[in-house]
Amino acid sequence: MLELRLVQGNLLKKVLEAVKDLVTDANFDCSSTGFSLQAMDSSHVALVALLLRSEGFEHYRCDRNVSMGMNLNNMAKMLKCAGNDDIVTIKADDGSDTVTFMFESPNQDKIADFEMKLMDIDSEHLGIPEAEYHAIVRMPSSEFARICKDLSSIGDTVVISVTKEGVKFSTRGDIGNANVVCRQNTTVDKPEESTTIEMHEPVSLTFALRYMNSFTKATPLSSTVTISLSSELPVVVEYKIAEMGYIRFYLAPKIEDEEEDVKP
């Protein structure tokens, strides 16, 4: 028996909007610790890891660990039927091949339940080691989203370079080149508007903007984003989910001179 009651139901809606473009089907893993998901994108290049800790739920009952395979587009469709202020409860009976989403309006006037078929998905759950990163950039999530969007109108890839002074996002394309530099600034009043850079070593890595733009779908989940970079390690783009956990996106860098190396 599984019953997870989330007062801030629109969190779930936002999570699904953030993930469904990248991953079509995935297993949600439910244990006493929390509600989590780990999945590769359909082209097996990027990885999403979501964690919603049990403490973040108003009520959390999970008798035994279960893994529920869901089609994320269908799940998103159902969650869209929840009002933004609705309380969402996820229910599943042991051994059942369905999951039920229940939506209660704040004043309890409306109660809806949506039952969705589960599916069998085989997925390797990768252990992701905690790593030391050369540089960790924290910046307003909207700014990061804007930069990725802007640069993708010029080129396909972005070079993210971190120095003590700031972080530089660069691209080049047919019509020209573009560089956006964000300076570290902690002077701003509000911490969610500040950009901070924790750098142990300068680093410069190249990524496909297409994936970055998918990641920024998670922008509504958090006002800030953290980008952790190390040479030869996948970048981690993390959006903290207040009081609950996080959604993290991993993406392997392109090997810098990949294109130039295509020589006989």
Next chain:
Amino acid sequence: MLELRLVQGNLLKKVLEAVKDLVTDANFDCSSTGFSLQAMDSSHVALVALLLRSEGFEHYRCDRNVSMGMNLNNMAKMLKCAGNDDIVTIKADDGSDTVTFMFESPNQDKIADFEMKLMDIDSEHLGIPEAEYHAIVRMPSSEFARICKDLSSIGDTVVISVTKEGVKFSTRGDIGNANVVCRQNTTVDKPEESTTIEMHEPVSLTFALRYMNSFTKATPLSSTVTISLSSELPVVVEYKIAEMGYIRFYLAPKIEDEEEDVKP
């Protein structure tokens, strides 16, 4: 060496939105006087003339006259990457085949530079003589835009007739006819909401609505528009750009009885 710093960077964004649908490639001419453009539309029917006077820039350096050929769609793409409050600087080295647009966020935390390739465009720069017009109509730009849009759902051409009483916009089409009359009204408190008519001689001219609707893309640049009419002269549709200059559109009238005259 060329370096033009414009605090109100979104002016440039608006200018490009206004011009890019009409003209795909054009030379921007830069002299000590200002930054200007003159170009025919792709079907050589309408003409755009833009002037941004040097005094309107916060900093204006132009060592020698240069003409920079740009693809306006690409330029618009790059300018879209500027924030609405960003300070925009246009830079070009002498003899360089690129131009750089630099965007600074108001708090200087973000600095972006976009380098765009220039192109060779041969264009005849027409001297446009100052003419005396039979009638000059000044009206709210949004009202003019609305009228052109409304009439184009009925017909393809508009007859603009000016009498002392007012200005009449008429069209006829398969489904019927339409006339919109705007009376002179200076009584309104705000000058930008008033319609004034300076008429030396009544005039009635016919124009293609398709072009008029392109011209009204400049509506965000000014709250008023000036329409200058003379028989046998191209109409001038002018949007003043505060403190800086103007954008003017010229369009030759259709010969009134062109269609009816197709008789043996």
Next chain:
DNA sequence: AGTCAGCGTC
């Protein structure tokens, strides 16, 4: 081009 959603403003 028209519709819808999200953001900013009043």
Next chain:
DNA sequence: GACGCTGACT
């Protein structure tokens, strides 16, 4: 909190 606007998607 509601409205209007701007940008994204169909």
